[in-house]
Amino acid sequence: MSRDHKHEEGFIPNYLLKELAEKGNENAEKTLAVTKEIEEKREEVKKNLTERNIMGISERSPERLVYDSENTGEFQHKLVRREGGPNSTDDIVNITYDYCGKTLEYFKQKLNRNSIDGAGMDVISNVHFRKNYNNAIWVGDQLALGDGDGSIFINLGRSIDVVAHEITHGVTQFVNELEYERQSGALNEHFSDVIGTAVQQFVKGQTADxxxxxxxxxxVGPNFPGKALRSMKAPGTAYDGDRQVAHFDDFDPNLPLSNDNGGVHYYSGIPNKAFYLTAVKIGTDKAAFLWYTAWHNRKIIHPNATFEEALRAILESAETLMHRGELPQETVTVVKNAFEEVGVSAPVPVLK
Incomplete structure (x- = not known):
C-alpha cells in the first residue's frame, strides 16, 4: 500500500490549515509547508528508533529537556531547561516543562507506564519553533511547539491537552504503530485525544461530569471561528464547518487518502464519542486505563485495525480487568452500549 499520503500530521489538521490558507491566512499556508518538512523528518527518525514495545515500569527515570528554537526550524537549538534545573525567565519554557511532567506523572500513576516508550525515554520539547507556526507536532523522538500567529491560534505549549496529545502519538508509535489512514488513523488520533483529555482532567481536578x-x-485565537478544534462530547460542534462525525453511518470508506488521510480527524469523532459515553459511566481514569490496556492487544489492534477490532480488544480487556476487580462489573455493558450508540458493534468475548 502506498505511503504517499500517510504522514502523521500536527495537532492542527492539515485540512483545517488548508481551509484557513484559502481564506487568506498566510501563516496557515506557511505552517502547512513547514509541517510537511517535519513529517518527512519524522519518518526518518522513526526508522532509526529501536522498537521497545514494553508495558510497565522500568527502573530508568525519564528526564525533561526543553529547547528554545528561537523562531528557527532547528531542533535542540538551545537548551534552556532540563530535569531538576531552575526556572526559566520564559513562561512558555516553564509551562511546557511542567506539562510534560504532568503527562509523565499521569502515565506512571494511572497507566503504570514509564514515559513514552515504557522504558524511561526522555521527553524533549522544542518551544518557539519557527515564526508564527500554527501547530504542535510529534517528530518521532521529540515535540515541536509553535507560538501560533496570535490571530487564529495562540501558543500551543500553553495547553496541557495539546502537549499530552502529541506525546501520546509517541506512545502509539511504540505500542501498536497504527497506520495513519482511514479507521486505523482515526484510532491513532482518537487515542491521543483520549489520553490528552484524561491528562487535562487529572491536572485540572475535573471529572467526566x-x-x-x-x-x-x-x-484558539480571537479570530478562530469557534470554541475549540474538537468536542468529544458532541463531535462536529467545535467550530463553524467542523467536519467531525459522531456515528459510523457517516463513515465513507472511499474517501481519498488526499483528504485528511482518509478521514483520520473526521472519523476519530466516532470512537471519541464512545469514550465520552463510557467515561461518564465508569470515570475517565478507569476508561483511559481500559483503552490503554486494550491498545496493547496487538493480535487485535494491529497497524491497520478497524473500529470494530478496537471495540473487540476493549471488550476483551474489560472482561479481564473486571475479573481482576480493577473495573466496575458493569463495564462490558457500558462499553458495548457506548459503541452501539455510535454505530459500532462486536460480540462480547467469553473468558476461558
Missing amino acids: TADWLIGDEI
Missing part, C-alpha cells in the same frame, strides 16, 4: 470535553480550546 465536570469537564467540558473540548480539545484545543485553550489554543
Whole structure:
C-alpha cells in the first residue's frame, strides 16, 4: 500500500490549515509547508528508533529537556531547561516543562507506564519553533511547539491537552504503530485525544461530569471561528464547518487518502464519542486505563485495525480487568452500549 499520503500530521489538521490558507491566512499556508518538512523528518527518525514495545515500569527515570528554537526550524537549538534545573525567565519554557511532567506523572500513576516508550525515554520539547507556526507536532523522538500567529491560534505549549496529545502519538508509535489512514488513523488520533483529555482532567481536578470535553480550546485565537478544534462530547460542534462525525453511518470508506488521510480527524469523532459515553459511566481514569490496556492487544489492534477490532480488544480487556476487580462489573455493558450508540458493534468475548 502506498505511503504517499500517510504522514502523521500536527495537532492542527492539515485540512483545517488548508481551509484557513484559502481564506487568506498566510501563516496557515506557511505552517502547512513547514509541517510537511517535519513529517518527512519524522519518518526518518522513526526508522532509526529501536522498537521497545514494553508495558510497565522500568527502573530508568525519564528526564525533561526543553529547547528554545528561537523562531528557527532547528531542533535542540538551545537548551534552556532540563530535569531538576531552575526556572526559566520564559513562561512558555516553564509551562511546557511542567506539562510534560504532568503527562509523565499521569502515565506512571494511572497507566503504570514509564514515559513514552515504557522504558524511561526522555521527553524533549522544542518551544518557539519557527515564526508564527500554527501547530504542535510529534517528530518521532521529540515535540515541536509553535507560538501560533496570535490571530487564529495562540501558543500551543500553553495547553496541557495539546502537549499530552502529541506525546501520546509517541506512545502509539511504540505500542501498536497504527497506520495513519482511514479507521486505523482515526484510532491513532482518537487515542491521543483520549489520553490528552484524561491528562487535562487529572491536572485540572475535573471529572467526566465536570469537564467540558473540548480539545484545543485553550489554543484558539480571537479570530478562530469557534470554541475549540474538537468536542468529544458532541463531535462536529467545535467550530463553524467542523467536519467531525459522531456515528459510523457517516463513515465513507472511499474517501481519498488526499483528504485528511482518509478521514483520520473526521472519523476519530466516532470512537471519541464512545469514550465520552463510557467515561461518564465508569470515570475517565478507569476508561483511559481500559483503552490503554486494550491498545496493547496487538493480535487485535494491529497497524491497520478497524473500529470494530478496537471495540473487540476493549471488550476483551474489560472482561479481564473486571475479573481482576480493577473495573466496575458493569463495564462490558457500558462499553458495548457506548459503541452501539455510535454505530459500532462486536460480540462480547467469553473468558476461558
